[in-house]
Amino acid sequence: MNKIKQLQEIINSSNNIVFFGGAGVSTESGIPDFRSESGIFKSLEKYGDTPERLVSHSYYLEHTEEFFKYYKDCLIFPDAKPNPAHYALARLEKESKLKAIITQNIDGLHQKAGSKHVLELHGSVYRNYCEICKKYYDLNSVLESNSIPHCSCGGIIKPAVVLYEESLDMNILNKSIEYIQKADTLIIGGTSLVVYPAAGLINYFNGKNLVLINKSKTDYDQLATLVINEAIGETLDKIKF
Known part of the structure; x- marks a missing residue:
């Protein structure tokens, strides 16, 4: 069976889909994978x-x-626009089939496309806080600073992104696990599943269909119901809702 047709049938028969995405979801919007x-x-x-x-x-x-x-x-691309993957997932959410998007990306493109239930494992460039007084600052406060962005109180304005050596937000991580455990279909796209602890989320899935959409192979391909080695945006753009 044609793989796109198979993906279409899986989506049509699913009522509780969760999408887990990595850097490959954003590369089609012109955002390079900094680990490439x-x-x-x-x-x-x-x-x-x-x-x-x-x-x-x-x-x-x-x-x-x-x-x-x-x-x-x-790491900041304020002019980047959502691509077909982002818009397809937003439509799937409006159809009440997609219950949550779990993303490793920090670019906010899922929200720009209209998605509401987005769990950002690694934070977002659009949220920034003073390390001292915790005052909130938007992205422009960082972009417009000549060097190190400082709060009016003198503290450094730190992006609310998870850096290497920092722990993930346990509240977001636990919510992600809960969504995955309840899902009947888990679609993983644009990630090679090598960055932990995020990659370990796949182990909490007990549903019917595991779909992996990634240009390259992953160590989990043998566990999947369907593997599509193509760009995530091009693939989801062929799905009809």
């Missing part, structure tokens, strides 16, 4: 270190000015 080969090359050539080191908690503390240079240059 080109992303690593850029970070090494321009900043002298690996992406994982540059967005680590220790680097943020020890080299705050350099952290913000890299962060603003490589």
Whole structure:
């Protein structure tokens, strides 16, 4: 059977779908995967270190000015627009079939496409807080700063994104687990499932259909009901609702 037709039938027969997405969901919107080969090359050539080191908690503390240079240059894309994957998932939510989107991305594109039930495992560039007084700041407060963004109280404005060496928000993680445990279909797209603890979420799924949509193979392909090695946006754009 044609894989798109098979995916269509799985979606048609499902009533409790959860989508779990990674960087590949946003690459079709022009946002590069900073852990890709080109992303690593850029970070090494321009900043002298690996992406994982540059967005680590220790680097943020020890080299705050350099952290913000890299962060603003490589992780913020305010002009990026949702692609067909984001819009397809938003439509699926409106049909009441999709119950939640769990994302590793920090770009807010699911919300821009109209999705309401989005669990952001790694936070969002659109939320920023003073480390001292906890005052909220929007993205422009960070983008418009010349160097390190500071609050009116003098504290550093820190993005509400989960850096390497930092723990995930347990409330969001537990909600994600709860949604996955209740799902009859789990669609995983745009992720190679190698970044933990997020990748471990697949182990909580006990439903009927596990669908993996990713350009490259994953270590979980043998467990899936359906594997599609294509771009997530191109794939979901072919599904009719």
